[in-house]
Amino acid sequence: MTRIYRYVIPYVIILATLNSHTHIRAVSSVVALGANLLCSRVPGLTARQRRICTKAPDAIVSISEGSRTGIRECQHQFRHHRWNCSLMAAGSGVFGHVVLIGSREAAYAYAVASAGVTYSVTASCARGNISTCGCDDRKRGRYSASGWKWGGCSADINFGIKFARKFVDAREVEGDARALMNLHNNNAGRRAVKKTLKTECKCHGVSGSCTMKTCWKTLPPFTNIGRHLLKKYNKAKPVIVHRSRRRSSPYLRLRRTKRRARRPRKSHLVYLEKSPNYCDMNLATGSLGTVGRRCNRTSRGGDGCDLLCCGRGYNTHQYTRKWQCNCKFYWCCYVHCHTCQEETEEYTCK
Ligand SMILES: *[C@@H]1O[C@H](CO)[C@@H](O)[C@H](O)[C@H]1NC(C)=O
Ligand SMILES: *[C@@H]1O[C@H](CO)[C@@H](O)[C@H](O)[C@H]1NC(C)=O
Ligand SMILES: *[C@@H]1O[C@H](CO)[C@@H](O)[C@H](O)[C@H]1NC(C)=O
Numbered sequence: 001m002t003r004i005y006r007y008v009i010p011y012v013i014i015l016a017t018l019n020s021h022t023h024i025r026a027v028s029s030v031v032a033l034g035a036n037l038l039c040s041r042v043p044g045l046t047a048r049q050r051r052i053c054t055k056a057p058d059a060i061v062s063i064s065e066g067s068r069t070g071i072r073e074c075q076h077q078f079r080h081h082r083w084n085c086s087l088m089a090a091g092s093g094v095f096g097h098v099v100l101i102g103s104r105e106a107a108y109a110y111a112v113a114s115a116g117v118t119y120s121v122t123a124s125c126a127r128g129n130i131s132t133c134g135c136d137d138r139k140r141g142r143y144s145a146s147g148w149k150w151g152g153c154s155a156d157i158n159f160g161i162k163f164a165r166k167f168v169d170a171r172e173v174e175g176d177a178r179a180l181m182n183l184h185n186n187n188a189g190r191r192a193v194k195k196t197l198k199t200e201c202k203c204h205g206v207s208g209s210c211t212m213k214t215c216w217k218t219l220p221p222f223t224n225i226g227r228h229l230l231k232k233y234n235k236a237k238p239v240i241v242h243r244s245r246r247r248s249s250p251y252l253r254l255r256r257t258k259r260r261a262r263r264p265r266k267s268h269l270v271y272l273e274k275s276p277n278y279c280d281m282n283l284a285t286g287s288l289g290t291v292g293r294r295c296n297r298t299s300r301g302g303d304g305c306d307l308l309c310c311g312r313g314y315n316t317h318q319y320t321r322k323w324q325c326n327c328k329f330y331w332c333c334y335v336h337c338h339t340c341q342e343e344t345e346e347y348t349c350k
Pocket of ligand 3: 296297298299300
């Protein structure tokens, strides 16, 4: 059974489970159902993850929300790419998934899902939704070099990172090359959240004169993190496992390097295998192919029909688009609209 989950992001399965049992959505129902029961229902968890799940049932909702946020962002960032982050094959149920080889796409998916969990846990802490954490008060009351004061509720990113690491990394137990790759990218995802934290301030003083300013650390919109990681994806580094006789544990090192055994930077994404071109369906590599994808006939980017359809050409569908327009509000109380329509075309890859 564990083989099946090997190359799937395991907690994505949690969200599939939570979706299919819609009654296990909110914390209240988690508590009603009993943490033990919930945690035993989630397939693909390791014993350690199950223990964390049982001990912190209020956090498990954040974890599942966070991984969903991460994957949604992945799909947004890659909407114009041949690989569009469809990790779950639609309509194939809880166990439907797409296997991803150790490619740079897998690197992004793991990093962004891990970032999502970190983000969501940190945000829940600040909202007071997890009983064991809250705001980061370590700097509270202190003054910065430029004279403002730390106040408000600073995001406790260190708690978020620690919690997300404990849960997410607990899956990678094999100790082989792929586990090392996943661990590295999970960590890069968590660091990306910390790196993109913003400082927000509020002015005090007579009519907003800002004689006194208090500031706090806050999470940016999650899409900033998705963009940040996309830059890392574009510069992802190929790595191999280095096993030295003296060291007990193997580690990743850059593939092309003159100096021997140079390690990748912690903030970089790393991959083990070259990506397929994602033109044709091949579930063994995680490629769904681009047949049927919508493309843009005039775009020269990744969503253009030439690139997206891999030179196979495209089908044209004509249809009439209708929408409400010229709406007027009549006193009192109704709105009258016209129906506008337009002939449009849509293109899909052959
Ligand atoms: C978080 O807490 C707020 C109230 O503090 C509550 O309304 C909301 O439903 C909680 N969210 C989750 C996901 O539990
Ligand atoms: C992503 O690609 C798959 C496979 O080509 C397709 O079935 C799916 O509709 C695409 N998703 C989006 C959001 O375009
Ligand atoms: C297609 O691409 C062109 C050029 O990039 C852009 O202006 C246009 O809005 C796109 N059309 C759609 C339907 O996305």
